[in-house]
Amino acid sequence: MGVDASLDQRVVAVVVAWNRRDLLAQTLAGLAAQERPADGVVVIDNASTDDSAELAASHPVVTEVVTLPENTGGAGGFAAGIARAVVRHGAELVWVMDDDTVPTPGALAALLAARVRYPGRVTVAASRADWSDGREHPMNRPRPRPGADRTTRGAAELAGGYPIRSASFVSILIDADAIRRHGLPEADYFLWNDDFEYTARLLRDGVGLYVPASRVYHLTKVFGSSDADPGPRFTNEVRNKLWVFTRSDALGPADRALYAGSTALRWARMLGRSADRRALAGHGRRGLAEGLHAPRPTVAVLAGTPVAADVAQVERGAGRA
Structure with missing residues (x-):
């Protein structure tokens, strides 16, 4: 069956939490209810000012809480969490999710089953993310792999999904060997497009699968797509997209042209639908200015944190530090 045939690979779940203790409680309850439990659960507390860290530390499903x-x-x-899972917890597969993601009981088992059915090695397997009312969340549907040939599509169908080029961090299962080869997410992105850059980097030469049989709930405040007006966060969107297109090796020339074009169209829709176009344009100009400067290395961003040594080890092994 190949290297991914075993369901016994060590899976460590990583949850990133910040000031959403009630949602985090639901995430941890979902992890505790898995038909195939994770072998470890690492919660990264992003300096929460509520009791998220205490809640996680007292939960029986949690292996470790790291407070930044x-x-x-x-x-x-x-x-931080991916580095910790690989270096300190011996993860062979890392299952990542936000603290507003609630996995259904069969979510992990379905991801692992898809890896077994696929005739080859899978780098990233992504769950279907639904909103609270059961509709598929449009912002989390993975991007299909452009130009996938019939053989590639057929292999993905055999596994119960389709081939993807990138995915969000809302429930994806990552091969730890790929993490060691390609390194960690770019920490300086802070938010927005960090998952796009990272999964696109992993999947430039790796196999990605969308696995709709694996279901999670993504409990955002509103149901919407990625072209809704993000307000001040548009600065991050613009800056980080510029970094993806000009500073990252995640995309080849054809991919870069394709995604740059689709991004321009999405920004145009975003501006057209905005209730305050002037403010949104201002956030965009700020992002353009910030995007002219390269992001700091992840080892620099996370220096002085409890995971600094883990981050440095992974990044050095991947030739990124």
Whole structure:
């Protein structure tokens, strides 16, 4: 059956938490209810000011809580958690999710089953993310792999899904060997597009699968797509997309042209639908200015934190430090 045939690979779940203790409680309850339990659960507390860290530390499903000295955003939190899972917890597969993600009982088992059915090695397997009312959340549907040939599509169908080029951090299962080869998420992105850059980097030469049989709930405040007006966060969107297109090796020339074009169209829709176009344009200009400067290395962003040595080990092994 190949290297991914075993269901006994060590799976460590990573949850990034910040000031949403009630949602975090639901995430941890979902992890505790898994038909195939994770072998470890690491919670990265991004300097929460509520009792998220205490809640996680007292929960029986949690193996370790790491509290960072300051909020590093989703990007820094996932870089920290992935490094910790691989270096300290011996993860062979890392299952990542935010603290507003609630996995259904069969979520992990379905991801692992898809890896077994796929005739080859799978780098990233992504769950279907639904909103609270059961509709599939449009912001989390993974991007299909452009130009996938019939053989590739057929292999993905055999596994119960389709081939993807990138995915969000809302429930994906990552091969730890790929993490060692490609390194960690870019922590300086803070939020927005960190998952796009990272999964696109992993999947430039790796296999990605969308696995709709694996279901999670993504409990965002509102149901919407990625072209809704994000307000001040548009600065991060613009800056980070510029970093993806100009500073990252995640995309080849054809991918870069394709995604740059689709991004421009999405920004145009976003501006057209905004109730305050002037403010949104201002956030965009700020992002353009910030995007002219390279992001700091992840080892620099997370220096002085409890995971600094783990981050440095993974990044050095991947030739990124």
